[in-house]
Amino acid sequence: MEKFEFTEHAHRRFNPLTGEWILVSPHRTKRPWQGKVEKIIIKKRPEYDPNCYLCPGNERAGGLINPDYKDVFAFQNDFSALVPDVPAGNFKNGELFLAESEKGFCKVICFSPRHDLTIPQMEVSAIRKVVDLWCREYEEIGSLEYINYVQIFENKGDIMGCSNPHPHGQIWAQSTVPVEPSKEQENQKKYFENHKRSMLSDYLGEELKSGERVLVQNEHFVALVPFWAVWPYEAMIVSKRHIQRITQFTEDEKSALADIYKKLTIMFDNLFEVSFAYSAGIHQAPTDGEEHPEWHFHMHFYPPLLRSATVRKFMVGYEMLANPQRDITPEQSAEKLRSLPLKHYLN
Numbered sequence: 001m002e003k004f005e006f007t008e009h010a011h012r013r014f015n016p017l018t019g020e021w022i023l024v025s026p027h028r029t030k031r032p033w034q035g036k037v038e039k040i041i042i043k044k045r046p047e048y049d050p051n052c053y054l055c056p057g058n059e060r061a062g063g064l065i066n067p068d069y070k071d072v073f074a075f076q077n078d079f080s081a082l083v084p085d086v087p088a089g090n091f092k093n094g095e096l097f098l099a100e101s102e103k104g105f106c107k108v109i110c111f112s113p114r115h116d117l118t119i120p121q122m123e124v125s126a127i128r129k130v131v132d133l134w135c136r137e138y139e140e141i142g143s144l145e146y147i148n149y150v151q152i153f154e155n156k157g158d159i160m161g162c163s164n165p166h167p168h169g170q171i172w173a174q175s176t177v178p179v180e181p182s183k184e185q186e187n188q189k190k191y192f193e194n195h196k197r198s199m200l201s202d203y204l205g206e207e208l209k210s211g212e213r214v215l216v217q218n219e220h221f222v223a224l225v226p227f228w229a230v231w232p233y234e235a236m237i238v239s240k241r242h243i244q245r246i247t248q249f250t251e252d253e254k255s256a257l258a259d260i261y262k263k264l265t266i267m268f269d270n271l272f273e274v275s276f277a278y279s280a281g282i283h284q285a286p287t288d289g290e291e292h293p294e295w296h297f298h299m300h301f302y303p304p305l306l307r308s309a310t311v312r313k314f315m316v317g318y319e320m321l322a323n324p325q326r327d328i329t330p331e332q333s334a335e336k337l338r339s340l341p342l343k344h345y346l347n
């Protein structure tokens with residue numbers, strides 16, 4: 001029997017943040033591909049679109065008018081999935097039928113007044129204003145008595161269900177800690193109790209030693225393809241310092257976060273020379289008044305594109321019924337991304 005190799009043989013990998021496993025099948029990359037590979041025709045967007053509900057001075061659904069904002073702008077989502085004025089209540093019928101009311105708050109954040117830009121095309125100083133806005137919102141929304149968790153995220157590209165190409169993100173905040181951060185919290189807590197160090201400090205130490213999955217780093221952050229990546233070009237930005245929440249970063253660290261966010265998304269755009277779609281979001285400590293020393297600030301990027309500007313990965317079949325699976329290894333993805341220039345292909 002030959003020796004087990006990551007690049008040749010089917011294997012399972014463990015995600016210590018979620019406690020879940022994924023299947024890697026590198027031998028399958030040799031199978032023939034008969035799907036189409038199309039190059040996308042890029043329509044150049046105007047700097048201002050009179051029909052965009054996020055552009056300055058335009059009307060939104062419900063009739064409110066956006067101010068003539070010059071950098072970033074946050075507003076309460078006109079179709080909030082979570083609202084503050086929900087009566088307390090729960091429903092319980094034996095063990096099998098449980099429900100409870102949930103209070104919350106949703107906001108939309110415009111990253112720039114320019115309709116035609118995206119994060120990788122913005123100046124680092126302009127992205128820094130997005131980081132500052134995230135800090136203010138985390139602080140302000142998190143201090144509300146009924147809010148215990150603030151999820152900051154960005155949904156980019158129509159294949160991710162994003163309704164508008166104007167650069168923007170969202171914040172959904174609520175009373176309970178939702179499922180994904182709650183899994184990560186539990187596992188980080190166990191690790192921290194056992195080792196007195198954060199899980200991601202130890203993980204990052206090992207990743208920096210090997211360098212195999214590291215994409216780019218600056219003084220304060222590392223962007224890498226996690227060992228347990230599920231999406232073909234999944235990535236994670238991790239702070240070098242073990243801190244719990246965005247508001248603890250120094251001025252330098254906030255600028256470094258803006259810098260690495262730009263660098264990673266440039267790599268993404270350069271991969272298939274297309275505005276690379278993804279769902280990205282920050283995982284950090286809940287705002288429940290506890291200290292949460294186990295938490296280590298990080299940002300996940302889940303991009304669906306697999307082979308070209310149009311061929312995406314679907315999480316269906318085995319993945320819906322068993323567990324996620326990938327063909328190319330995270331190391332191969334990292335190598336591909338890392339080899340791309342840090343200059344945007346359109347500039």
Ligand code: H2U
Nearest residue numbers: 053060061077078079155161162163164
């Ligand atoms: P996407 O990031 O998935 O495109 O969502 C945009 C959000 O903008 C969506 O949550 C909100 C939608 O509810 N929205 C407004 O708040 N006002 C509008 O006028 C249109 C869309």
Ligand code: ZN
Nearest residue numbers: 184283298300
């Ligand atoms: Zn996370």
